[in-house]
Amino acid sequence: MSNILDSKIPEGNLNEKWTKYKSSVHLVNPANKRSLEIIVVGSGLAGSAAAASLAEMGYKVKCFCFQDSPRRAHSIAAQGGINAAKNYQNDGDSTYRLFYDTIKGGDYRAREGNVHRLAEVSSSIIDQCVAQGVPFAREYGGLLSNRSFGGTQVQRTFYAAGQTGQQLLLGAYSALERQIGMGQVKMYSRHEMLDVVTIDGKARGIIARDLVTGKLERHFGHAVLLCSGGYGNVFYLSTNAMGSNVTAAWKAHKRGAYMANPCYTQIHPTCIPRSGDHQSKLTLMSESLRNDGRIWVPAKKEDAEALRKGTLRPTQIKEEDRDYYLERRYPAFGNLVPRDVASRAAKERCDAGYGVNSTGEAVYLDFFFNMTEKYGRTEATKKGIENPSAAQLKEFGAGVIKEKYGNLFDMYKQITGVDPYEEPMQIYPAVHYTMGGLWVDYNLMTTVPGLYALGEANFSDHGANRLGASALMQGLADGYFVIPYTIGDYLADEIRTKAISTDHPAFAATEKDVEDRIQKLLNVKGTKSVDHFHKRLGKIMWNECGMARNIEGLKSAIADIKQLKVEFWSDVRVTGEANEFNQELEKAGRVADFIELGELMCTDALERNESCGGHFREEYQTDEGEALRDDVNFAFVSAWENLADGWKLHKEELKFENIKIAARSYK
Amino acid sequence: MNWISTFLKSSIGKKLLMGLTGLFLCTFLIVHLTGNLQLLKHDGGLAFNTYAVFMTTNPLIKFVSYGLYAIILFHAFWGLYLVAQNRKARPVQYAAYDGKANSKWSSRWMGVLGTIILAFLVLHMWNFWAQYKFGTVPYTQYERNLATGEVSFSPFTGEIKGKMEKFVDNQSGLEITIVKDLYIVVADGFKAGWLVLIYIISMAALSFHLVHGFSSAFQTLGVNNKKYNALIQNIGVGVFGIIIPILFAIMPVYFLFLN
Amino acid sequence: MKINLKVWRQKNNKAKGELKDYKVDHVSPDMSFLEMFDVLNEDLITKGDDPITFDHDCREGICGSCSMHINGRPHGPLAGVTTCQLHMRSFSDGDTIVVEPWRAGAFPVNKDLSVDRSAFDRIIASGGFISVNTGNAQDANNLPIGKEQADEAFMSAACIGCGACVAACKNASAMLFVSAKVSQLALLPQGQPEAKMRVMAMVNQMDAEGFGSCTNTGACSAECPKGIDLSNIARMNREFFSANLLGK
Structure with missing residues (x-):
């Protein structure tokens, strides 16, 4: 077991871990916070909540989104609701039950410590949102209404008609805009992060492209938070927004962040x-x-x-x-x-x-x-x-x-x-959601120091399958209630680091990499559109790495994707120029990354010789056709390191000390 | 008092002024109509002329009327200013704009309708107000039999102090009124068909202006309540959009055919 | 189906734009309007032409990105939908469709059909929030809110910030957008402490952005894909009067 995968889960009883952690984590005093800069990439539930909360605490925050407004992040499209262990319905709900349901729902492939923390803070999320003016559904008596969602036997889902994600995001967005108005957050809309800048092994900034002018920009930060969502669009057809992409996470992966469980994909039934x-x-x-x-x-x-x-x-x-x-x-x-x-x-x-x-x-x-x-x-x-x-x-x-x-x-x-x-x-x-994502420890930090991943962009809480109404919960938990504490653990040691000039050679070199890649895309001048390749990739992924997978299919998919990659880089046609508003160029960069990710997903799916949650290998099923997990050999998180000639697998063992690992039955 | 100017400079403050002056002008229309309906009495214009004298001599009414002129001018020019400002908010126009799909015609043409009404007011004031005040208006002597109420009248060529003299001749039992005769100016004026036509068109413009304007003013004032919206809408359309303009329009037509 | 298009093309904010003619063959009635544009763009790319830039993201009517003015109406001929939810079955074979960007001084064109709506963000930043830092909240059920009131606040909160109200209004007024947020927060007890400051700041910012003023034509509400009601504007007016005339 490589010790780089230290999950840093605090010692002690499960239900005391987070409380103790909060009381003992390093703090940054208010004066120092003012000189620490944090970059937040993405403005969905996790990004907006994190940017707003960190700015409220006094950090200097820069927030980036590729949409024309932070309010348009795809969290907005979540319909059903958000879970919280409030037990308002008096039906036996508790933090433990939410924790248990989430672990079981995730087919015993999530970390106990993270999930319990998620269940613990779930109540505060509802309180926070109501205080912000989120108009949750209510009963005639004026109290909050609940409904039930898949995988649970209690009513713990709070909702705002079929627009819960919208209302929660608008709440977080309003908190973010408040900080923008106060000058605590500088917002960069229509900006796409195209690389992470690392200096001495630590994340120190990003290269972003102004999507309207096409200009590349360098931005320094003492820490970089990726809240850039999931990568379901690798399948071309998904319920994700057209712009949802893996690029930010993938660039981080290329700069040293491990990708965890990339094959865990949620296929939504309805x-x-x-x-x-x-x-x-x-x-x-x-x-x-x-x-x-x-x-x-x-x-x-x-x-x-x-x-x-x-x-x-x-x-x-x-x-x-x-x-x-x-x-x-x-x-x-x-x-x-x-x-x-x-x-x-x-x-x-x-x-x-x-x-x-x-x-x-x-x-x-x-x-x-x-x-x-x-x-x-x-x-x-x-x-x-x-x-x-x-x-x-x-x-x-x-x-x-x-x-x-x-x-x-x-x-x-x-x-x-x-x-x-x-x-x-x-x-x-x-295809609806991706449980996999950047590997993070208990602090939500990736394997690159100073580089964090929040919300759907990380892998941490849902194991191999996410329960309904839990994505909103996790995004907001990470942004409002986890990162504000855990980031102190890292930044407390950074108070002596002065802001690094973006003239630093590392910024120049990274910007050059980005520029070269853009030129490379534009210079292929092939015959087929970006969408053509995206659709082909989607078809391969859906057929071979979708709801059911098998060894032959995955092997052929990997070969097909490699071939597709070659074709893409020799025959894609990207119209327009680099220094203008160029949506084809944006798409091209994203699809190029999706192609590489697709290969890793298939590799991961091929490696995991068991069926669990969203990962169903046809070779591993019961006589009744139910998923057959292998807890002896596969109770681990697969974390993939990017190397020049492929990927290296690191395993983080999953320990279940508070829950009895069992076959998942809903019969 | 800085807050007042700040308030009035805001977009909502500006439109509040339009709404309030508009509603004031609506109440004026009722008063004006009531007075002008005297024209339709069969008394050779006695009631109307008496009313005209009252309206131009009573100090309180005179005071109010100057306020009224000011408000009319304000409403008109403030409206034009707002139209100009609002046009600036869309420097490039649409090649295709289907306004009728989402709004009533009258609501989109308030500026034009208002301008027609303003032009009409200039004409209207020239026709009657200016004539009455600066022109040569004949005097008429009315003799009303106090016992029977019968009225007879004839031109008066002498001189009187002011616009009207009124006394009772006990011997003949007649109430004699000598008065500046605006009625005859009106009756003569509306012999011209083209003028009547202009008046009718203008009243149509007034109708459309008020169909939108009356209820719009309430919305501007913040009155939008499901319970009362229908009532406001019905008064706006029924009273100010139909009854009042039609009654106004009847007068020139009446004189056109009377002659 | 065959469709003829007249689409606004404009290289960038500084350039002069014009309507250009395009033909799209093989249009299926099940396509969304944006999918029809995808087909057209694919065609343009194959020919080596510059595809048409337009904003879109979720394609399910909630993100508020899409913003096409279609045959003289924002989001096209149907009520209560965004452009991405408009399907080609709403048109007939051989139709000519004029497609333009939102037109407003406060929404400058970025390129082709894409406009800059950041004015909306600045209006929200000026006061469209409740000042509650993370972690300050009391238990959610300590503040009962009647169902009807909560539902009404929700109706106002349903605004997706697409800007169709501005696009439809002959004055390019943003009153419906601003009033929806003012209303949502004015209807809730949480919003009361800052109510007066909020409405003054937001109206002030709205005016500074160069939007026109409201003349109550109702076009905004009629074209709003989320059916935001005109009563929101009346409520904002009331809030504004009370803040100015009765506040300190």
Whole structure:
């Protein structure tokens, strides 16, 4: 075991680690904070929260985002909610239970210490957000409302209709803007980080490109925080925003930061299916819909065929001819099994020939039963109607459904042209989140001193599968409540470091590297667009490193990606010039990095001879088709070091001292 | 008092002035209409002329009327200033702009409608106010039988002090009023069809101006409540957009056909 | 479907722009408007031409990046959607579509259809927040807020900051955007301590950015993809009056 992978988890009892750490971590006094500069890359939940909180503490912060405003970071698109162990519903929730659910949900591939800390600070996040004016859903009594999400048996998810991510991000954004207004944060919108500058082995700044003028800029920082999100767009089609990319994290990786568990990808079960080759991205339908939607396919193959041809409507299929396969396979959790389980089950049914749309890649998410029997009947009772008609039940129930999910239903209709109040939704899994990311220790520091990774950009809390409503929790936990403490541990030793001039040779050399690469991209002057290569990469990744992987597929994928890389650098056409607003050039740089990442993901997936969470190796499954973990040989974090001629694997052993490691069952 | 100028320089302060003066002018319209409706009485203009004298001699009314002129001018020129300012906020215009898709025609043309009304006011003041004040307006003697209420009138060629003299002749039982006859100026003026047409067009402009302006002023004042929005909207359209402009427009038409 | 386009092309902020004609064949009715632009750009790249620059990111109607003025209307002919949610089934074969950037002095053009909306950020920075440092908060349920009030605040908070309100307004006024934030925070008890300062600062910044003033045409709300209501503007006016006239 290489000792560079020291996770620095504090000693002591699990539930005292963080408290003790906070009381003993090095502090930086207020006067010194004023002369310490911190660079934050990314302005999503983690980035905005970190930039705002650190600025409030007195640090000088520079924040960068490639979007035209920090408010547009992709955290904004999260729909369903945010978990917190408040136990407001009196249903037995606790910090331990949230911790336990997260570890189990992550298929026992996350660090106990980090996850417990996450569960501990979860409550404070809700308090902080409410204080900022985040309009969470409330009950008539004025108290906060909760709903349940996959992988849990309590109601601990706080939400703001189907726009929770938006409201949380706008809260963090407002805190960030407040600091910008006060001059504590200098904001660089429409700037993309293109490299990390290291001096004497420590991260000391970044090279960023002003996306409007094309000018390269050098920025110094005593520490650099990467809050740049996940890399789901390596699959081309995903629920990520078009701009979401791995470039910041990948450049850090190239400068010495290890990439951990890159093959752990979350395929979200409830997305709107693909409609054709022109598709540029996939749209998620919130997991919260599984609270009231029942997932099914026809029990008879001939019905499925008729549905695919369009000669049969789903509403014509009788109750006994429907296969509610999640309820059948997992009676305890039913439609609320974790995402990886639900996704694989959908794939299994579709592969077996029961898919319901023209591509054969869709299952139904049906609200009819809950709309009429659950909500319709309750509403009828409230109105004092004893024997409501079917039409009345539907009318009353639709009202309740509209209240809960109105915007999602509208969005579905907008995209597909089908009214989900009348017909069940069609859904299919799509790439949604990447649990893997830069390896970080308990302080959220990567293997490069002074370089941190927060939120989806790091690997730390979700193991091999993330539970619903936990990404928002982790992003904000990292930004608001973890980094403000842990960064002191490093910066306390940096108070004597004066700001380094950006004329330093390391800045010049790194800038030269960036410039050379830009010129190289522009000078290929090939025949195919950047998107052409991106789509091809996506197809390889989806087919061979998607919901199910196997040894042959992964090997061929690695060979294909290597070939694709050669083709890219000899045949890509990047139009325009370096010194102007050039979206093709931006894309080209990102896709070049995705290609390299794709190879590493396949390498990681090939190396991990087990099935866990989002990583399902076909060779390793039970007779019933469930994932088969190998805790003897694979209870470790794979951390990949970038070398000139490939990658070197380092292993961080995972110790489970407070939780009994067991087969994950939702039956 | 720095805060007042700061407040009035703000975009919201500026439009508050438009809203408040606009609403004031709306109330003026009601007063003006009530007075002018005297024109439709069959008394040869006695009531109207008496009203005209009252309006131009009562010190309080005179004082208010100067305020009114000031407010009309302010509302007009402040509005034009705001239009100019608002145009500056979009230095490059759209090649395609589909305003009708998202807003009512009247709301987008307030500046133009207001300018038509301003031009009309100049004409209107020239037609009647200037004539009354500076022109040669004949005097008429009205004789009202106190017992029957019957009124007869004839031109008066002598001289009186001021604009009106009024006394009762006990012998004949007549109330005699000698008064500067604005009524005849009005009646003569509206013999011209083109002028009547201009008046009708102007009242149409006024109608559209108020259909938007009345309710808009409430929105500017911060009054937007689901309970009352319909009421405000209905008064804006019904009273200020339809009833008032039509009643105003009836007068020139009445004289056109009366003659 | 075949679509004819007239698209605003402008090299950079300083350059003069013009509408240029393009033809896109093989348009599927299931494509989003932006996917149709992807097809066009792919075509332009193959021909060696400069593809059209336009802002877009999430493509699911929430990030507020996309900003096309389509046939005279921000985000095109449908109500309640952003450009990325507009699908080609809303157009007919052979249609000619005029596409321009948002037009406002406060939103200078960066390139082609991309404009600089940082004025919105500066308005938020001037006061669109509640001053609460991380870690200062009390327990969330210590502050009950009635459901109706919370829902109303949420409706105001739904603004995505896309700028369609400014683009639609004949005066390029930003009142709907500013009032949505003022309203959200004015409706919540947490927002009260700074309410007066907030509205004064935000209106002041809005004016300084060069947006026009509101003449209550209602175009902003009609075109808002999130249906932000005009009552927000009335509320902001009230807040502004009370801050100026009744404050200290």
